[in-house]
Amino acid sequence: MTPSVRRAARGPARRTGRAAAAVGCLLALVSAGCTGGPGGASGPDPLDKAAGGPIVVASGLDVTGSGGVRRQLIEEWNRQHAGRPAEQAELVELPGGADQQRSQLLGALQSGSARYDVVNLDITWIPEFAEAGLISPMPEAETEKEADDDLDFMKRVHATTLWDGHSYARPFNTDVGLLYYRPDLLTKAGIPTSRRPTAAWTWDDLYASVKTLALSPDRPDDQAGWTTQLKQYEGLTANTIEAFETAGVQLADSQGRYKGSAEQLKKGLDELLDRGDRGRIRPAALGSDETASLTDFAGGRAVFLRHWPYGYGALRNLLGPEQYTVNRLPGKAVLGGQNLAVTADSPRAGHARELVTFLTSQQSESCLFDAGFAATRASVYARTAKPCWPGVAAALRPAGGTPEAAATGGEGVPEEQGEAQREAYARTLSAALNEAVQRPRTPYYGAFTHVLQSHVHALLTTDSPDSGKTAADLDRELRDVFAGR
Structure with missing residues (x-):
């Protein structure tokens, strides 16, 4: 302790x-x-x-x-x-x-x-x-x-x-989990616009698209359907809680008291195992953090990506505006931030x-x-939002990023997505934040996340995963953790 x-x-x-x-x-x-x-x-x-x-x-x-x-x-x-x-x-x-x-x-x-x-x-x-x-x-x-x-x-x-x-x-x-995807790669695989992510998308919809991608004759050998952050760190905890919440599994109440069971934990772990199926996910995801997964997505080695809002701004420097877009994550998305x-x-x-x-x-x-963070105020997502402080806005403008340079395609200026796309992104982000779920609220969070990561990563990396045994072991340890023992 x-x-x-x-x-x-x-x-x-x-x-x-x-x-x-x-x-x-x-x-x-x-x-x-x-x-x-x-x-x-x-x-x-x-x-x-x-x-x-x-x-x-x-x-x-x-x-x-x-x-x-x-x-x-x-x-x-x-x-x-x-x-x-x-x-x-x-x-x-x-x-x-x-x-x-x-x-x-x-x-x-x-x-x-x-x-x-x-x-x-x-x-x-x-x-x-x-x-x-x-x-x-x-x-x-x-x-x-x-x-x-x-x-x-x-x-x-x-x-x-x-x-x-x-x-x-x-x-x-x-912060909140979002689903990024590559329209250019979906088009190349023959997936029509009608089968692209919407606010009503489920994980089964994503799996269906991943299956179509796998059958494409033009798919590169190193291209996977999707990727995320499953390295043994806090990103793994976020992905796990998203799977648990999607499966209807909550680990603690608002007072930090444990409310799980081995049966419920198995249900959540099975949902996570489905997402981590080796025929769907990029194998490198098991060792990926935010930087690695974003790099794989930008490099075309994954068509779908679960990531945080700052990835939207980061991709401006890696891809053209027509090569990426974002929607709400299927199922439940975890809240993050500071x-x-x-x-x-x-x-x-x-x-x-x-x-x-x-x-x-x-x-x-x-x-x-x-600057790329998700704002905490509802008013910021409205068209009538107060603008950034002028001095800060000027300091954050990239080199060569004056309006004149942008108009002439000045060297070093990333090509911007259009105003309609940015407004759509703001609406998507606001909606996702208003429906996001929290990780367990407990004074013992450090111990909790360590125990969860240890068991879950071992389950995901084994050749013969036994979710029932992992659930029983995890249930026993989490009871002690949430009690402060």
Whole structure:
């Protein structure tokens, strides 16, 4: 069990500590709001002035590249707060994959070795960090304008910030599984437009197209029907939960209590095995992450691809606009993304909350969407959306990407998909987000995903998969994991 889990298991002690902190505030007659417990967060803290700057934001690496949109939004905040040193912000990007970043953040916040004021957390980590007392609840809306602003966040996306009846973060960028496909390769295989993906597509529809592709005499030897991310990492967990949810299998309730059974798990595993059938999927998918699967798709080695929204922008640099398109994933799609939370011991909590509000504002969310992330606000997907901050938009424009260069086909400028295609993409993405499902909400998510990945990857890579045995073993271990044992 990780140190954070051990700390989380001592819930009463943590709550007692918060109560003592509240009493201490009263005895000291401190007028500033205490932020140690649920509902305790308030407006800008006068102590921020004494603490000084900068406001330190810890985040994983930006998939939009160095100098990406997250850093540009921080720079925009700094421009708007020029001349106020205590309100300047600094972005610290943590190396490594999601699991490594989680471990770094847990270690830093528990030990106090790094003075982070804001942390950009994967949505699955919110219960763990909240239970461990490492992040503070966000203040409730005090005005009608603030309440309306909160309602602009997509309902299912905002639900990822909640734990134990309180919101501990604000949605920054979101994610959802999507189905990408190659119209050019479908045409080459003789598959008509009437048999291409729609919002009503099922996995059986996809399998039928994959079968037709396999029979095409022009199919290259290394071309498979579809690919995804089945390497032993978090991408495998996302794919597994999508298969489970499509089969009607839910592993936990909203309070993080296990609700599965060996029989249900077998049903979900059989659904996943169907998707991973070696006659359908590219064999390399068993070792693929997002980068590898996107590369195979762009290279024509897979005709269909399950991937995240940022792939839509990334493909601009790899394929022509007529060579790729996207639709909703058949069955259920998993929600992903990151939320911004203020650390529990931040001496700059007031300014940190103001920064979080700025980074998740409508204009900032428009910047995230323009850069390839999925925005968390419903308003961003409307034609009347507020545009990205001008300074950020200019910084994100690719080299040679001025309107004049685009009109003349300037060197290095990817050919854009048309406005109609981009609007269709926005509608598809919005609809997918509004129907997405969450991975289990539990303070023990790190242990859960490790156990799930281990059993599932072993099942997918064996020559004689026994879903019944795997289900029984997984059921036994998950009961312990969700109980914190």
